[in-house]
Amino acid sequence: MTAIRRSCLSLVALVPMLAVTAWAQDPAAKPRSLYERLGGYDVIAKIVDDFGPKLSKDPAIAPLVAGLSMDHRMRNRQLVVDLLCEAAGGPCFYIGRTMLSSHQGLGITEDQFKQAGALMVETLDKFKIGEPERSELLGIIGKLRPDIVEKKKDPAPAGTAGAAKYWFA
Numbered sequence: 001m002t003a004i005r006r007s008c009l010s011l012v013a014l015v016p017m018l019a020v021t022a023w024a025q026d027p028a029a030k031p032r033s034l035y036e037r038l039g040g041y042d043v044i045a046k047i048v049d050d051f052g053p054k055l056s057k058d059p060a061i062a063p064l065v066a067g068l069s070m071d072h073r074m075r076n077r078q079l080v081v082d083l084l085c086e087a088a089g090g091p092c093f094y095i096g097r098t099m100l101s102s103h104q105g106l107g108i109t110e111d112q113f114k115q116a117g118a119l120m121v122e123t124l125d126k127f128k129i130g131e132p133e134r135s136e137l138l139g140i141i142g143k144l145r146p147d148i149v150e151k152k153k154d155p156a157p158a159g160t161a162g163a164a165k166y167w168f169a
């Protein structure tokens with residue numbers, strides 16, 4: 001190979017590298033979503049698959065989920081993946097119920113919610129999710145707290161006139 005040909009070939013290799021570097025440094029470039037920084041769908045699914053069974057094993061939380069069928073658990077698992085994926089900016093749609101309608105009546109306490117948060121932190125440790133992704137994900141979950149933790153004076157399902165209307169309440 002001649003020296004000219006060799007330098008032409010190295011130039012051809014260099015141009016895309018320079019282009020990629022310039023693109024990476026472009027301040028106008030779109031910031032990477034939490035979804036991307038976490039590692040995408042598979043990482044979110046792994047997090048949920050590690051966290052979910054912990055809820056069933058934790059003595060403080062287990063009674064709340066003890067009666068769920070396998071079908072119900074699988075449905076919940078998929079909906080939690082979709083919810084976190086969408087909230088993190090990923091290509092998913094959450095098509096489940098609201099956090100209020102799906103948790104209201106379970107009587108989830110502040111302490112149980114905090115315990116669920118601690119179990120999530122263990123999972124994030126296990127998968128070595130560092131900052132700022134860890135705080136961002138915990139922030140997404142934390143924002144749901146007011147709808148998941150039972151309010152003391154909340155006797156009837158959301159948007160209804162009163163518990164007396166519901167013989168099953």
Ligand code: HEM
Pocket residue numbers: 055061064065075076079080083095096097098102103106108112113116141144148
């Ligand atoms: C102590 C904490 C929690 C407990 C004990 C709990 C328990 C439950 C139970 C029993 C259900 C089934 C309700 C039903 O179908 O009747 C459910 C549904 C669900 N939960 Fe939780 N949950 C907790 C926290 C969370 C958190 C932090 C998230 C979000 C990351 C979440 C997301 C969901 C979703 C998406 C569903 C399914 C909604 C639907 O059916 O459309 N939960 N949860």
